[in-house]
Amino acid sequence: MRIATWNVNSIRTRHARVVDWLVREDVDVLAMQEIKCKPEQFPHEAFEAAGYEVVAHGLNQWNGVAIAARHPITEVETHFPDQPGFLKGHEGPDLPIEARALGATVGGVRLWSLYVPNGRTLADPHYVYKLDWLAALTEYTRAETTGRPEVPFALMGDFNIAPFDVDNGDPAVRVGVSTHVSPEEREAFFTLENAGVADVVRARVPEGLYTYWDYQQLKFPRNEGMRIDFILGSAAFAERVTDASIHRNERKGTAPSDHVPVLVDLADAEGDDEDFDRPMFL
């Protein structure tokens, strides 16, 4: 099973390009972020014509997450437990929960499409929201990975954090000045990993290969990008990963997203190997 994540930056603008990539790369499951539309606005037809079922969660023109799959999508959740809300200019415990998380089970794997809050600036309430959001995700991850460790579990998406210096190639993004690289954000990321998930891509792709390049200032031609999109898998997930790739070419050409897809290959579950479903003597 081939599973990917991609911040598409508007699925209505990008659906042809996304579906082309899914078909070309023979992808079974795609977690999308920043679809920037409501479910009824999602271009379902383009995905269905290519054989994909889609579950989308979007409340307005901001954020929005979705999962497309060539297998049935079940046990859908539109937020994780205690996921914090946010409303600009407001504080308190009862703010609206944004469309930044979508959980689903596909092919026996528990997946989340996640769009971690940006943070905006180090002094912005959005930055506090980002850290709170990651803390709640950490507790949920701990509960899942310890509660049912046998179920392959993966957090996939745009984490808006460059965990290591090598993940930031943009000289305008600097520790002490910018979000995405602060010690607090990096600590939150590592604490999340310590709750029971590991980056299953890093050891399989070259360091310095980014997943995002700003549209401005020729950031892509200059290769001044950041690696901020990740697939974090539980032990049961990680042990089935056989390959991983970052599809840099999807930043090229006409009307690209500012992010590119990240893909992993998952071996079939033991006793569920597709090869063994075939007749042995033909």
Place this chain on the structure above:
DNA sequence: ATGCCTCCCGTAGGGAGA
């Protein structure tokens, strides 16, 4: 540098992205 680029809503110009 309140800049640059792109997308949203709505039809001008502001919010958001990172």
